[in-house]
Each structure stands twice: as C-alpha cells, then as structure tokens.
Amino acid sequence: MLNRFIIAVILFTFLACKKDPQNVPSPPKPGPEPSARTKEQKVRDSIYYYYKLYSYWESSIPTYNPISDISDKYTKNNSLLTFLMNQTPVKNDYVFHGPNSPLEDYTGPLDRFSWIENLSSNFGASSRADTYDGFGLFVVFESNAPTAPLYIGMVEGGSPAAVAGFKRGDKVIKMNELSNVTYANYNAVNNELNKSMLTMKVLRNGVEIEKTIENKTYDIFPVVKDSVYTVDNNKVGYFAFSSFEEMTDDSGNYTAMYNAMEKAFNSFGSAGIKKIVVDLRYNTGGYVSTAIYLANKIVNSSGAGKLMFRYDVNKNMKSETNPGGDFADVLFNKRNNTEITDVYFLVSDYTASASEIVISVLKPYAKVYIIGEHGSTYGKPVGFFRQDIMNTAGLWAASFKIVNKDGYTDYWDGIPADKAGVLDNVRFDFGDTRETMLATALAHIKTGSYTLTGASAKASTRVGASPSSQSVMVNKIPMRNMIKD
Numbered sequence: 510m511l512n513r514f515i516i517a518v519i520l521f522t523f524l525a526c527k528k529d530p531q532n533v534p535s536p537p538k539p540g541p542e543p544s545a546r547t548k549e550q551k552v553r554d555s556i557y558y559y560y561k562l563y564s565y566w567e568s569s570i571p572t573y574n575p576i577s578d579i580s581d582k583y584t585k586n587n588s589l590l591t592f593l594m595n596q597t598p599v600k601n602d603y604v605f606h607g608p609n610s611p612l613e614d615y616t617g618p619l620d621r622f623s624w625i626e627n628l629s630s631n632f633g634a635s636s637r638a639d640t641y642d643g644f645g646l647f648v649v650f651e652s653n654a655p656t657a658p659l660y661i662g663m664v665e666g667g668s669p670a671a672v673a674g675f676k677r678g679d680k681v682i683k684m685n686e687l688s689n690v691t692y693a694n695y696n697a698v699n700n701e702l703n704k705s706m707l708t709m710k711v712l713r714n715g716v717e718i719e720k721t722i723e724n725k726t727y728d729i730f731p732v733v734k735d736s737v738y739t740v741d742n743n744k745v746g747y748f749a750f751s752s753f754e755e756m757t758d759d760s761g762n763y764t765a766m767y768n769a770m771e772k773a774f775n776s777f778g779s780a781g782i783k784k785i786v787v788d789l790r791y792n793t794g795g796y797v798s799t800a801i802y803l804a805n806k807i808v809n810s811s812g813a814g815k816l817m818f819r820y821d822v823n824k825n826m827k828s829e830t831n832p833g834g835d836f837a838d839v840l841f842n843k844r845n846n847t848e849i850t851d852v853y854f855l856v857s858d859y860t861a862s863a864s865e866i867v868i869s870v871l872k873p874y875a876k877v878y879i880i881g882e883h884g885s886t887y888g889k890p891v892g893f894f895r896q897d898i899m900n901t902a903g904l905w906a907a908s909f910k911i912v913n914k915d916g917y918t919d920y921w922d923g924i925p926a927d928k929a930g931v932l933d934n935v936r937f938d939f940g941d942t943r944e945t946m947l948a949t950a951l952a953h954i955k956t957g958s959y960t961l962t963g964a965s966a967k968a969s970t971r972v973g974a975s976p977s978s979q980s981v982m983v984n985k986i987p988m989r990n991m992i993k994d
Contacts, residue, residue: 794862
C-alpha cells in the first residue's frame with residue numbers, strides 16, 4: 510500500500526504541472542519497500558522518478574525497481590542528482606575557452622546544468638528568475654598585469670549599484686578602506702565584494718565619485734542601451750541586453766523591460782536600420798519566450814512564418830512536439846517593419862543559453878557576424894522547466910534541446926566567433942563607439958574588415974599587457990537557465 514501511496518503522490522505532483530497524464534509513461538512496477546518512508550525519502554524517490562522521466566538523456570538513466578534501491582543510497586537531494594547527472598554521456602573534448610572562462614577546462618557528463626531549488630521556505634512563490642541578490646556590480650581588471658587597473662564592467666539595471674549611479678567604464682580607485690585597487694590585490698578586491706556594504710570611489714572623466722551601496726535583493730532590468738548610428742550611408746542599430754527576463758509580471762502585466770524593448774525597436778524601425786549590433790557579451794540566458802520575442806523583432810521578411818527552431822526531447826515527451834503541444838515547433842512571427850539584413854553579435858564565453866538561441870535561429874535568415882573576446886560563446890543548447898516536488902524541492906532537469914531551421918544544434922563548445930580575440934574594453938560604456946568590440950563591428954560595416962585603425966586602435970591598448978591578453982572579471986556573472994514557461 511505504501512508503494513501505491515508514493516506513486517500517487519508522484520502522479521498528483523505531475524498533474525499539478527498541467528501535463529497530460531495520458532502522455533506519461535507508467536512508473537516502474539512497485540517492488541518491496543521498507544515499512545515506512547519519511548518525507549525526505551519520498552522526495553528523493555520523486556527526484557529520481559522525474560529526472561528519469563524528463564531528462565534529455567533519459568535513455569542513459571538506469572531503471573531501478575524499486576526506486577528506493579538507488580534513492581536510499583543518498584541522504585542529500587543534490588547527491589542523488591549528481592549521481593543521475595553523472596549517468597549522462599561524457600564529453601571529454603570540451604574546447605578551453607580562455608583563462609577567464611566560467612566553463613574553465615571542463616571534462617565530464619553532458620548534463621552539468623540540472624539543479625534543485627529549495628522550496629521549503631517559499632513554496633507557492635513564483636518560479637520567475639527575474640531577481641538577484643548582491644550589489645549588481647561586476648568589476649574587471651584590464652589585464653592580469655600586477656599594475657592593471659580595475660573598472661566597472663557591468664552594472665545590472667535595477668540593482669543598488671545602478672540606483673547609486675555607477676556605470677560601466679568607471680575606474681575604481683577605492684573600495685571601503687582598500688585604496689590600492691590593482692590586479693596585485695585581486696583577493697582583497699574580491700573580499701570587499703563579499704561584504705554587506707560597499708563604499709566605492711570611482712573616477713569618471715577626471716571627476717571622483719563616491720557612493721555607498723548595500724548588498725540586497727533587486728528586480729533585474731536588462732535593457733542596457735539602445736542607439737542608432739550612421740556609418741557612411743548605413744543606419745545601424747545597437748541593442749545591449751544583459752539577460753532574458755520574463756516579459757510579464759505575476760499579474761500578467763507587461764514589464765518595464767518589455768516596454769523598453771518595444772520602444773527601442775520602434776526607434777530602429779523609424780530610423781530604417783538595415784544592420785544591427787546586438788550586444789550579448791554578458792548575457793547568460795533566461796526565458797525562451799523572451800528569446801523568441803527578440804528573434805521576431807530582428808528577423809527580416811525572408812523568415813516570416815518560417816521555422817525558427819524545433820525542440821528535441823526524449824521519448825517520454827515526444828507527443829508534446831505535435832502541433833498544440835508544449836514543445837511544438839516555433840515559427841517566426843515577424844513583429845515590426847524593419848528589414849535587417851546584417852546582424853552583428855558581440856559575445857564572450859558568458860554568452861549562453863537563451864542568447865545562443867537568438868544567434869542560432871537567425872543564422873539561416875540573415876548575414877550573422879559573431880565578434881568575441883574569446884573563441885566562442887559558452888555552449889548551452891539545453892533548457893529547463895521546474896517540477897515541484899512535495900512543497901520541498903524544485904527539480905530543474907535539462908529536458909529539451911534547441912535545433913534551428915538548418916539542423917544546427919549540439920554547440921556544447923559554444924557557437925564559434927567569426928572574429929575572436931577582440932578586447933572587451935571596460936574603459937568605455939556600452940554603446941560608446943570607442944569601445945573595441947562595438948568599434949570592430951562598426952569597422953566591418955564600414956570597410957568589410959575587422960581591423961581597427963587610428964583612434965579606435967589606440968583605444969584598445971591596455972595597461973601593462975599585450976593587446977592579445979584578456980581582461981579578468983573578479984565577481985563572476987551568474988549563469989542563468991534556458992527557462993521554458
């Protein structure tokens with residue numbers, strides 16, 4: 510009877526996710542179980558069950574009968590999940606992305622992405638991923654030379670740092686009591702970023718600015734900058750975007766992000782742009798629905814009504830790929846009157862997930878140029894939705910893979926850059942035409958060459974390092990999931 514109760518709990522939770530139970534395979538046939546199961550044991554039983562059910566690599570996950578034969582070997586949810594992820598195929602030839610890479614020199618199972626969210630203290634809360642904790646401040650040493658100065662590389666919209674008025678390009682000259690802010694004091698700088706309060710002095714255009722900010726939770730506003738430039742006779746749009754947040758709030762109202770994106774692309778339409786630079790260098794992902802929205806804003810008429818991408822899922826969810834299903838093919842629905850022929854993406858090895866969706870789906874329909882600080886983007890073609898378990902755990906299993914119109918997928922090593930090794934020039938704000946990555950895109954639009962000359966080339970020279978050395982981000986930008994609504 511207890512086995513039946515466990516399965517009933519699992520199926521009840523499954524129904525709560527609004528999936529059709531007729532499309533769900535039967536769980537393993539119940540076998541003998543201990544006379545009593547604690548809630549913690551039942552949660553781990555369910556973690557195994559749902560991971561086996563939803564994982565993109567379902568065929569690699571062993572079947573146990575009863576489930577407790579494996580789940581009872583672990584006393585922690587994450588330990589069980591690690592075991593399950595380690596059953597997925599191993600990739601031992603990941604491309605090394607560079608010394609500042611969040612990927613680092615990884616060798617291991619393809620599923621390095623699935624995770625468990627603790628719901629015990631906030632069950633019933635929104636599964637939205639649009640908030641973050643911290644200062645909203647990401648700082649970068651210009652190089653790894655001992656005397657290399659520290660700059661603000663990104664300020665996240667809506668954060669304490671943004672409210673205080675700090676900007677990318679500000680040179681940091683003091684953090685609390687630390688006044689020697691160079692790469693030689695990397696560890697000390699990192700320590701200051703982990704405190705609850707930060708008094709920071711920066712230099713901007715020769716003027717010192719000092720503000721105190723608090724480490725706290727904030728709502729992310731990801732529209733960083735939009736501009737229109739004239740390059741010879743070309744009207745060129747520029748759109749910098751830090752993460753793919755949800756376009757509506759919990760009440761169904763459009764967010765400030767959505768309104769800002771509408772305004773930006775309306776201005777691009779009014780200007781008649783034919784080329785656009787999309788700055789995703791620090792964009793680690795977010796909602797698939799927002800990636801679809803952005804791709805629809807950029808695509809030209811050649812893609813209207815045609816396949817944007819399809820989902821690749823395991824056998825348990827194949828029925829959901831039929832028309833009307835949760836994983837049906839996604840077609841382009843062109844959303845404005847622009848006719849963009851050339852799309853330049855500014856990327857780094859932080860560019861991941863939903864960002865990579867936008868890049869890959871536009872490749873068949875426009876001239877796509879990728880300009881990177883490193884050799885490629887991050888490499889995350891799989892996505893997630895949350896499965897709630899017994900008011901305690903939210904399982905985010907990597908469940909689907911994105912495939913573009915031409916069958917392009919499996920970019921586990923990232924999407925390669927057409928022009929790699931371009932400096933992320935933190936001395937200049939996003940949208941400043943002196944900034945090296947943007948200047949490189951504009952040079953290519955003007956001349957057909959990525960080579961910088963004159964003032965642009967001079968601006969890309971860094972302190973105490975060769976032009977080919979990379980900048981060093983101190984506090985890493987959090988990697989976000991590719992979230993399916």
